[in-house]
Amino acid sequence: MAVDDQEENGTFPTPRRNGHFVGHDDAEKTILDAWNSKRMHHAWLLCGPRGVGKATLAYRMARFVLSGGNEQGGGLFGDAPEGLHVDPENPVFRRIAGGGHGDLKVIERQYDEKKKRLQGEITVDSVRTVGNFMSKTAAEGGWRIVIVDAADELNRNAANAILKVLEEPPANAMMILVAHQPGKLLPTIRSRCRRLNLGVLEDHQVIDLLGRYCPDLDLDDRDALSGLAEGSIGRALQLHDVGGLEFYTEMVRLLAALPDADVLAQHKFAERFSPADRDAAFATVTDLLHWWLGRLIRFAATGQAPREVITGELPAMQRMAAAQPLDQWIEVWEKISELMSATRGLHLDRKQALLNAFFMLEETMRN
Structure with a gap:
């Protein structure tokens, strides 16, 4: 070919x-x-x-x-x-x-x-x-x-x-x-x-390249993937391949509900990453969670609102940033990062790791 x-x-x-x-x-x-x-x-x-x-x-x-x-x-x-x-x-x-x-x-x-x-x-x-x-x-x-x-x-x-x-x-x-x-x-x-x-690509370049390589993707999805990829066409394509945009949308929906956790929805979401053949999917969702929390911390530190990749995530960040001081969010970000790294490295229970991460975020907002 x-x-x-x-x-x-x-x-x-x-x-x-x-x-x-x-x-x-x-x-x-x-x-x-x-x-x-x-x-x-x-x-x-x-x-x-x-x-x-x-x-x-x-x-x-x-x-x-x-x-x-x-x-x-x-x-x-x-x-x-x-x-x-x-x-x-x-x-x-x-x-x-x-x-x-x-x-x-x-x-x-x-x-x-x-x-x-x-x-x-x-x-x-x-x-x-x-x-x-x-x-x-x-x-x-x-x-x-x-x-x-x-x-x-x-x-x-x-x-x-x-x-x-x-x-x-x-x-x-x-x-x-x-x-x-x-x-x-x-x-x-x-x-x-x-x-x-070589610097990162412009958003419009990532969007155009996604249209070239993934012609069935609609413009809204290409725009969202470009936001997640931050100028990397390679990352945008990798996210598309493993369903990263869908993972991100569901994850943000669960985060936006906190501190009133939808426990059933959290369990259904976390269950998707339990099977042994879901290594790539679990790595993707943990990276996305780490990235989202990093943006939350930058927002809390600077007050500068990040680009909203999907509707509803900015209000969620605003509520979380107002709930606790910056040092508390840095501490929970570090704990979740360590948890996910250990889970991937030691082959621990993935579902439980994600549920623990949601619980830590919920408790941080309530305290």
Whole structure:
């Protein structure tokens, strides 16, 4: 199936297959200027929040460089290219999308067959061959490129192995590091990379992208998801995939009823996350609760009303903020955060954890 077909069918393409890129014109121009001036750095560090397009840009760079950088120029008249776009029908695009380009190596967390999940970090075993790969002559006579997604997931030994390559970069070889939290990287790695910071997307950009990837979503739902995602199309799509907007709507309805708790409704809501196969759903709802309480605390501290994602949540925040001083809400936020973290980490009773969280909030409002 072609990439264009994926997008028409409403399936969100992975960064490797995604030819659509918006919202970071300055970053793209910086890369293009470096290419056109023949000063392409051997290492790039793409930083920013999760889901804003860092990995998509990394693959966009790789396609552009591995196709000779002349998709939109450099033809008969030697015109400089005006963008990084490579046509999805280009053989380089197709081979990278299929994971079969000999001059591109991707380093990422590996799947643990025993635990049936991705490893928590990138280990040194995954990066042992990077130096040898980059030092070889390119199979197609151009560049050799390594993408590390994400570099802040490298363990210590893996990071040191990457650093060794960066200290002695081969000619016509490039490393592109994606980092959600660049502060976790070794300072020596950061110092050897040219850094590009990608900010969050505008709401209208997230809404437009949701319309592109999820065409059956109506405008109100796209607008609400953009509010929950706070500029991250990746987060918006993840929330849509697991029903996050529905969870959020029900959760806020229960919070808005406090301190007069609807115990039956709370039990029905919490029961949805009990089954063993509901890991992703439980992680989503706990993250949403943590996010909502964080906004409540900011509102209580500053008096600045947050954007109302769904109708009724602002009055609920106003009542809760007026019920107790700020320090009380910070304390209960910390307790609930610890409870949810322990529940996920130790596989405790999810339903009971959510019911306990609602009870803590109810008691805080009553005291």
